[in-house]
Amino acid sequence: MMFKPKRHLIDLCTTAMASLVATGVDGLLYAVLLSWTIGWGTYRIGITAALAAFVGGMTHFVLCRTWVFQRYEKPLLSALLAYMVMCGGAALVHGLLTHALALHVAISSAWLVSKLLVFLMWTYPMSRFVVFGQLREEMN
Numbered sequence: 001m002m003f004k005p006k007r008h009l010i011d012l013c014t015t016a017m018a019s020l021v022a023t024g025v026d027g028l029l030y031a032v033l034l035s036w037t038i039g040w041g042t043y044r045i046g047i048t049a050a051l052a053a054f055v056g057g058m059t060h061f062v063l064c065r066t067w068v069f070q071r072y073e074k075p076l077l078s079a080l081l082a083y084m085v086m087c088g089g090a091a092l093v094h095g096l097l098t099h100a101l102a103l104h105v106a107i108s109s110a111w112l113v114s115k116l117l118v119f120l121m122w123t124y125p126m127s128r129f130v131v132f133g134q135l136r137e138e139m140n
Helices: 005-036 043-068 076-102 107-131 135-139
Strands: none
C-alpha cells in the first residue's frame, strides 16, 4: 500500500476549507429556517438541521469536485449519486444527532457538535475515498 501523507494533508486541509464554506451556508440557512418554523415546535430543530445540511452538502460537492480533489475520472452522474447517498446519510444523522443533543445543550451548541462529528466520522472519509477519490489508487 502506498501512503501519500502530503496528498492526504492537502486533501484534508482543502476539504476542511470547503466544508467551512459549506457549513457557513448550512448554518445561515439553519438559522433562517429555524426562525421561520417556530410554529413547528421542537421537531423543527431536527428537520431544519437536515434541510440546511443538504443544501450545505450540495455546496460542498461543487467545491470538492471542482477545487479540492479535481478528480473527474468518475462520471458526474456517478459521483453525484455517490455524493447524494453520502449527503443523505450525513443529513439524516446530523438531524437526529442535533435533535438529540438539543435536549441537553443549547441548540447552537448541539448543531456545532453534531456538525463536527459528522464531518470527521463520515463526510471527509467518504469524500476522500469513495465519492471523489479512487479507492483502488489508495490501496495500490
